[in-house]
Amino acid sequence: MAVIWKGAPVAAALSEALAARCQALRQAGVTPTLALVRVGQRPDDISYETGAMKRCDKVGISVRQFLLPENCSREELLETIQEVNADPGIHGCLLFRPLPRREDEEEVCALLAPEKDVDGMTAGSLASVFTGKGPGFPPCTAQACLEILDHYGVCLEGKRAVVIGRSLVIGRPVAMMLQAKNATVTMCHTKTADLPAVCREADVLIAAAGKAGVVDARFVRPGQLVLDVGIHVGPNGKLCGDVQFDAVEPVVEAITPVPAGVGAVTTAVLAKHVVEAAQRAAGTKD
Numbered sequence: 582m583a584v585i586w587k588g589a590p591v592a593a594a595l596s597e598a599l600a601a602r603c604q605a606l607r608q609a610g611v612t613p614t615l616a617l618v619r620v621g622q623r624p625d626d627i628s629y630e631t632g633a634m635k636r637c638d639k640v641g642i643s644v645r646q647f648l649l650p651e652n653c654s655r656e657e658l659l660e661t662i663q664e665v666n667a668d669p670g671i672h673g674c675l676l677f678r679p680l681p682r683r684e685d686e687e688e689v690c691a692l693l694a695p696e697k698d699v700d701g702m703t704a705g706s707l708a709s710v711f712t713g714k715g716p717g718f719p720p721c722t723a724q725a726c727l728e729i730l731d732h733y734g735v736c737l738e739g740k741r742a743v744v745i746g747r748s749l750v751i752g753r754p755v756a757m758m759l760q761a762k763n764a765t766v767t768m769c770h771t772k773t774a775d776l777p778a779v780c781r782e783a784d785v786l787i788a789a790a791g792k793a794g795v796v797d798a799r800f801v802r803p804g805q806l807v808l809d810v811g812i813h814v815g816p817n818g819k820l821c822g823d824v825q826f827d828a829v830e831p832v833v834e835a836i837t838p839v840p841a842g843v844g845a846v847t848t849a850v851l852a853k854h855v856v857e858a859a860q861r862a863a864g865t866k867d
Contacts, residue, residue, distance in 0.1 A: 584835040586808075588725075588845025591732040595849040596640050602856050603641030606863065613859035614643040615699070615851070616665045616674040620658065621651035626677040629848075633675065636848040642855050645671065651681045658689055666694045672862055673699035673855035696861065699854035701754060710754045713761060716861070718854045723755040725846035726787055726808050727762070729837065735785070735806060737762035743780050744768045745796070745823070746789030751810055755787060771795060788823035796824040798832055807836040810843050 603613055615637055619626050630646075637644050647661050658680075665674045674697045680686050695705030696716040706717025718724075730737065742764040746752030756768040769779055771790050780786055780800040786807045788796045793813035801807065811823030822839030830836050837843050860866065 583807075583830045583833045585830075586729060586733055586835050586837045586842065588729065588837065588842050591725075591729050591846045592636075592849035594732060595728065595846070595853055596636065599640040599642075599849070599852055599856050602860070606856070606859055606865065607641065609863065609865060611859055611863045611865075612643050612670070613641070613856050614645060614671050614673075615855045616645050616647060616668075616671045616697075618647045618649070618658075618661055618665070618674060618676045620649045620653060620677065621681050623677070630677070633848045633851055636852050637855070640852050640856075642852055655682070655685050655688075658685060659692060662689055662692045665697065666692070669862070671697065672859040673697055673851075675700050675851065676702065678702070696858060699851060699858060701750075707749060707754065710757050718857070719754050719758060720750050721847045721850040721854070722751050722810060722843065723758055724850045724854075725843050726751075726755050726810065727758055728846055728850060729808060729843065730785070730806070733835070737764040737785070740764045740784040741782060742766045742785040742787065743783035744787045744789065745776070745780065746770060746787075746791065746810070748789070748791070751789040755789070759785070759787075776800070790823050792823060793821055794823070794825045796829060798825070798828040801829050801832045803832060803834070805833040807833050808843060809837050809839050812839060812844060 606613055617630055634644050665671050674693055690702050693703050695703050698706045699718050701707060701718055701720035709715030709717040710719045742759045744752055744756045747768060747770050756766045760766045773779055777799040781802045786805055789810040809822035809824040813821050815821040820840045
């Protein structure tokens with residue numbers, strides 16, 4: 582049976598370290614501050630917002646909410662982002678997506694200052710992930726995968742990693758981040774020929790296909806470390822991931838569950854990015 586890598590211990594360790602960093606910033610006269618920009622009342626957005634606010638309060642980050650109605654104009658939304666950019670007291674911004682009008686999303690994301698983009702949604706932030714330089718931050722979910730591996734003592738140097746998924750939210754960024762740790766990375770997707778065979782070659786398998794239960798026992802072998810990024814509502818009404826947990830868990834060495842796995846770490850990573858942004862703005866280090 583596999584070791585179950587739960588996210589809560591990872592988030593707790595991150596939060597403890599962040600609380601000390603926030604205290605040091607406050608003593609220097611800097612209050613780390615996150616702007617939350619939400620358009621409409623999507624239940625998923627509100628749920629994540631609640632969790633993010635609790636995490637920020639726990640570590641000492643101030644939160645400012647910018648709540649806009651679902652039918653707000655494009656101009657109102659752009660003005661809100663401009664307000665966030667112009668306020669030196671705001672260090673990070675999380676914009677809940679997808680926006681009600683998808684056509685607004687590209688323009689809004691392009692307007693946000695990369696140094697305040699703490700969830701890797703701007704081109705500037707993604708460029709920093711791919712080049713290793715620049716003011717932006719990686720997407721929180723991608724960073725959460727790396728934080729889990731680090732917390733559980735995995736040295737990625739020389740390891741073979743396979744990422745299922747090629748989105749800009751998780752697949753492509755996490756592949757580059759693994760490569761930066763000197764892993765040898767294969768990025769594939771649901772159209773990859775003989776996908777199970779490719780996945781069995783991995784030492785570290787990250788499932789981010791966006792398709793419930795796509796990874797079954799054919800995809801894995803003993804000794805593997807499996808991170809399940811997927812989050813879906815199954816036919817029974819319960820949350821499930823991209824991995825068929827009951828089929829895969831008896832085979833592999835370690836696996837993250839859904840829920841309580843990768844998702845449990847993302848708000849702690851968000852808080853970490855806000856603190857780092859505040860430190861950069863203040864010209865301070867740990």
